[in-house]
Amino acid sequence: MDFYFGGTEMNVAASLSYFGEHTQQVTNVSNDLVGDAAIAQMRQYGIDTSAISKVDHPLGLYFLEVGSGMRASKIAYNRLHGSFANISPKQVNWDEILADAGYLHWTGISPAISASAYETLKIGLEKAKAKGLRITADPAYRSNLWQYGKDGHEVLKELVSLSTIFVGGVNEINEILKTDYGFSKEGFVEASKALIKECPSIEKVFDKVRTGLSASWQKVYGRAWTGAEYLETQELEITDVVDRIGTGDAYAAGLIYGLIHFEDQKALEFANAACALKHTILGDVNQVSPEEVEEVMAGSTGGRIKR
Template sequence: MGKVVTFGEVIMRLSPPGFNKMKQSNSLDFFFGGTEMNVGASLAQFGLTVQHVSNVSDDFVGTAAIGCMQGYGIDTAHITKVKHPLGLYFMEVGSGLRASQITYNRLHGAFANIQPEQVDWEKVLDGCTLLHWTGISPAISEGAYQTLKEGLTLAKQKGITITADPAYRSNLWQYGRNGFEVLRELVGLSTVFIGGVNEVNEILGTDFSRDEAGFIASAQKLMETLPGITTVYDKIRTGLSATHQKIYAQAWDGTTFYTTPEIEISDVVDRIGTGDAYAAGLIYGIETAMGMEETLAFANAACAVKHTIVGDVNLASVAEISEVAGGNTSGRLKR
């Protein structure tokens, strides 16, 4: 295994304690996270070598964010301190029929001001075997888009595996670019697609159905249109309430369809970062040369376990996740 590189914003989450609403609280709990950093932190917990590329604020908050990443085991050598504040988001955690709510303050923060000349991609990609990105990063600013594009272009030239989670967030694309066009371009530089029918339809402008046949057809169309993509991984969620979820995973490798049993999480503690935990599970499977079925089961279990952990990052070990992947969901006390 080589080095996994993640690129994206480091952001602070502020939440009232427990399930309180903001107007009930006089204090806020905080966590450092960020979609790609969450993936990197989980992989570092699994024992992989991980380096994150980002900007943070040049103040004690940025210093604390770097310390947090280092505590997870992430290499922060390519984190740059800049004279802009760290991005923030506020979250009220829902329960039962009351949904969680999030509002962001990130479009003028440290990461939004990143520029291509700040990142020496040759150094970053030295020893790298996998580069991970999501659709959040190029949505934030022109600088973030151009910086990521440079990294993906060089990684592709070097034959590095590139995992793409092209999540589209309409409220972020405010700097003049067409989000779907940008995501299609960047997915075209990638090798592994983490998304389903919705994401393919958005990027290609298609209208595939959301059943199994539609997923296979959409994945095949994506591979034909963007031939660098070799595998498509998807996660299916059924939300019964804010604190009761069901998930399963599926994949297509160009010839074979794979799926997992559904896992039910009846007492969700924290849903934030569950998709990142899924992506980290997939990357761990890829980097450790697991088979497709084992990789998919591990990723689905990683996603499920993260629902039980407070904060943005999945802190579960490989052993804990493997036990759930093997079918043990009893939660029985271990002594």
């Protein structure tokens, strides 16, 4: 068995740290050597860990059986009673955490874990919105994680309504709005317009489109609706996938970095190239520099040795 420390928002923070951005993680870890090792790993990535609490609950786990070719990967979760599930609003000083922040990123994994995680996140989003931060929402609906009585679709719609940038596509919009838009360009644009109408705080929608020829052979491209125009990138092909875990987080991190430094089209291209590169890296985190991402954007996909 190989093990890695990961988690959706942490993966994004770690990738942004590799890009040179200041990041901070808000979470709980176990009050034992495993939690200590998790914090040490985050520090190694360059993440500010000052908002992390240690609690007397085990670190959450998931188990991945890696697929190959026509055999799909499989995941089993063991997170319901873990340390993060026991986070509470009184632990988190959102005013202090958000004081100098420009972005707050969240995914649908967090509010799915427990009622207290949902409540803690909601307070953070409300405070971030009041402060005028850009809030990136990756709804990432996982039906088998919602086990504490809340309707996941309703919760995600509520939290997306507190956000400004939606990282997702037609499938995620259909789940939240309970609609059935198609996956064509026109369907994506109409779905994006419907989301913005239902959740007016959303300004832009950025989607990652994946074509899986097999577990080992993937294609990805990005598309976006900016509220005024449709954008799209070229498709990138990964013929020898090393690890698919964290590729969506790599896309989100690339997008946030891109939105900080570039206009929308280049931000979308940066996100897609970052996503493609993560397929070639073992573990949950996209350990690449902005320069490496921009090389792929410029067409350097041959993988020649650099000497």
